[in-house]
Amino acid sequence: MAFIELKDIDAGYEKGKPILKNFHLSVEQGELVSLLGPSGCGKTTTLRTIAGFIMAEKGSVTIGGKDYTNVPPNKRNIGLVFQNYALFPHLSVFDNVAYGLRRRKVSKPEIAKRVADVLHLVSLKGFEDRLPAQLSGGQRQRVALARSIVIEPELLLLDEPLSNLDAKLRDEMRAELSRLQHQLGITMIYVTHDQIEAMSLSSRIIVMNEGLIEQSGPPEDIYEYPATPFVARFVGFDNRIDGTLTRLESKSVHVDVQGVEFISTRPSPNLSKQDEGKSVSLYFRPDDTQIGVEPGKNAFEVTIDFSNYQGNTTQYAMHLGSHALRAVVPGKPIADGTDRTVFSIPPDKVIAEKGVR
Amino acid sequence: MKNSKLLILITAMVFIFLIGPFIMIFLTSFSSDAIMRFPPKGFTMSWYAKALNIQMFRTTFWVSLQTGLLATATAMLLGVPVAYANIRFNYRGKGTLELLFSSPAIVPGMVIGFALLRFFVYVSNIPIVIGLYLGHTAILFPYTVRVVSASLRNFEGDIEQAAISLGSTPLHAFFAVVLPNIRSGLVAAFILAFITSFNNVPVSLFLTGPGVATLPIQMLSYMEYYYDPTISALSSIIIVLTVIVVQSAEKLLGISKYV
Missing domain, CATH: 3.40.50.300 (P-loop containing nucleotide triphosphate hydrolases)
Known part of the structure; x- marks a missing residue:
């Protein structure tokens, strides 16, 4: 006891x-x-x-x-x-x-x-x-x-x-x-x-x-x-993207998000094989994101709503469909004249969890 | 600039309106004129001597003092626990009870006096002094509850819980930690209640009777027969005493924030 x-x-x-x-x-x-x-x-x-x-x-x-x-x-x-x-x-x-x-x-x-x-x-x-x-x-x-x-x-x-x-x-x-x-x-x-x-x-x-x-x-x-x-949101995993679970392996999970394949090497222990085909949520921190990279796995084209220069870092508010996303990346704001950019997140920084709905 | 001049003017007028009558009474109390008249003529202290020498004033002063002290003490003993319960606990019918407790401060004194007269004299046949004491206790009670509540509200409940967590029973915590910290509120409540009792006319009017009167009642009946500056002298003494008591309490404890 x-x-x-x-x-x-x-x-x-x-x-x-x-x-x-x-x-x-x-x-x-x-x-x-x-x-x-x-x-x-x-x-x-x-x-x-x-x-x-x-x-x-x-x-x-x-x-x-x-x-x-x-x-x-x-x-x-x-x-x-x-x-x-x-x-x-x-x-x-x-x-x-x-x-x-x-x-x-x-x-x-x-x-x-x-x-x-x-x-x-x-x-x-x-x-x-x-x-x-x-x-x-x-x-x-x-x-x-x-x-x-x-x-x-x-x-x-x-x-x-x-x-x-x-x-x-x-x-x-x-x-x-x-x-x-x-x-x-x-x-x-x-x-x-x-x-x-x-x-x-x-x-x-x-x-x-x-x-x-x-x-x-x-x-x-x-x-x-x-x-x-x-808990994810409480400890700073402020970003959430919803997708469909396509394949669950022992150490990784594949998720389809609007046609782009997402890999997370941190599947939640709550997920099981039965969840394949069902909805999952991906959580990640704003400061684990990268911006202006090549499209590919774990990368998305997003729309920048605004950027906010903070000295060491720049904060971006973006959206992907209906999902509002935040990114905090080192350096000055990117200035390429468009409001589109590619945004990516390393597989080991994403948590995959059962869908909220 | 214009604004501030207007402000000064209004402030001055309010002050004159508030303090003017006192100054008038004070000045006429030294007048050698045999009737109260303004402006006063001459200078004499004889009205003070007379006021202090009239036996009925002395007797009723003691009645007022005793009634005031006893009724205030009783109202405090009832008011402190009630205030404490209302601040610390939630219970059914709390709002109704709070309203009931404050009713003697809302209902006109004449009505209370009459109601108590019916109850004490016609129904219960209680001796006059006791009736007077009980009547005063009833009208003072809401004042003590209100002032003590105000000071309890400023006192954090966590402090009491700290005492309890260190081993005090709730009762011990109340005496060891709560009471010493609401001391100025208690003094303020006591003074306010006592002055209210000492000055009360409407309730006393109904509850005094043959052979028993309070000082204000005695002063009122004196004025029905005599219109000399004795009353001015007596009023001046009461005003000065009140100012001394309130001022020293304010200096020592800063009671004004509770009233």
């Missing part, structure tokens, strides 16, 4: 209108798992169900082998870090961090020691007497982090903890979180809608959509082999 198990969970903010339906999740001890998805996908609901702020209408929550389904949030010993830090505005940094220890009736000298240790860990020594209002955003989030790990929780839940910080601080804090996770070996569940954040931090990413898990796997798998059209 995994360290954290959610089984058959129905949970949501309103009774009878669950956001998570029949939801399953398991997380191993020491894992750093990201729940990735757009707002409203149920990632925060999942987090709150684990924390106990949402009581599941159905199903069970098990942590470390103990049934937590009906345990109130104050008895769960789970650390929580919020997007807006949620520090106690009327308490000093020291008192903020000591809060959980005082609730646990830890002795005064022990509190002093543990608070000092954890403030050292998050590089906030000397800030003990400041009020939250006197700290920068990054410092506040470090206090929030210290406050949640000082109680030695079984599990740390982070709800978009970096999204209120500016880009530079976000990078710093991400590195710091990574370091803390290695140092403490604590199990973390990290909610984010930021793909890069999820990629760089997690040992495993769970992509969620509409209360369901779309795909779960290591960052490389999610990025390179998205399992569903939703």
Whole structure:
């Protein structure tokens, strides 16, 4: 049994209108798992169900082998870090961090020691007497982090903890979180809608959509082999072309798109021989495309709607029949006087997936 | 330029309209004239001495003070949990209940006074002081709910959840984390409610009776018989006291954003 198990969970903010339906999740001890998805996908609901702020209408929550389904949030010993830090505005940094220890009736000298240790860990020594209002955003989030790990929780839940910080601080804090996770070996569940954040931090990413898990796997798998059209679009496979599956082989797939043969060396595991003759969708990233090449396999004549010079690269908006396509290619815009060009995509950069309709 | 001149003129007129009557009362309170008249003639402090020496004013001042403090305290004890429940939870009939809670602030005071008179005196036969206290509590309640709600709305629910995740029960989190952070809202609610009670005439008019009156009621009945500047002097004292209380609360806690 995994360290954290959610089984058959129905949970949501309103009774009878669950956001998570029949939801399953398991997380191993020491894992750093990201729940990735757009707002409203149920990632925060999942987090709150684990924390106990949402009581599941159905199903069970098990942590470390103990049934937590009906345990109130104050008895769960789970650390929580919020997007807006949620520090106690009327308490000093020291008192903020000591809060959980005082609730646990830890002795005064022990509190002093543990608070000092954890403030050292998050590089906030000397800030003990400041009020939250006197700290920068990054410092506040470090206090929030210290406050949640000082109680030695079984599990740390982070709800978009970096999204209120500016880009530079976000990078710093991400590195710091990574370091803390290695140092403490604590199990973390990290909610984010930021793909890069999820990629760089997690040992495993769970992509969620509409209360369901779309795909779960290591960052490389999610990025390179998205399992569903939703994940594909979410990790940047912005272009989609529909065609008909003509031949499926073990390592490649042949697709007919308006009379042009397309080869993808990355067929989805969902495809089988029975799908031959049926519709498939091809997904690829704008920056994997090439422009102005010779017609042939995997190459199309398309119409350029407009191009947008961006210095290093040029962005093209094009269309092929009813499909809008985007390409990002190095160099200046091509200027040959026409709006037609040939556009191609290497076979190993295209994912073939069952047709959407 | 023309625009700003017009603006200054309008602003000045509004100020005169608002503050003018107070200045008038203040000036007449020093007049040596035996009837209230403007402009005042001469200078004397004797009306202040008289106002402070009239036994009925002293007695009713204490009635007003006690009624105000007790009714405000009760309205706070009822209003804080109601405000909290309305901000934090969704329940059936919440909108209706909110409307009901604010009704004493919408329904004219005379109507409330009359209704309470019927209920307390004719139906329940409650002692006058108790009726007065209950009546004031009822009219103060919507004020406390509204002001406390405003300050609770500014307080993020996540902070409370953080406390709970660290081991506080919801009740402990309320006292340890929520209350200290809505302190200025509580003070604002208390002051606003107390002043409302202290100044109230329409409800008090119906609920006072033989031997029991509040200060405003006593002042009103005094004016029916005497038209000397004693009332001006007493009003000036009340105005100055009110200004001092509100100003110091504003300086200390910045309460104006909640009212």
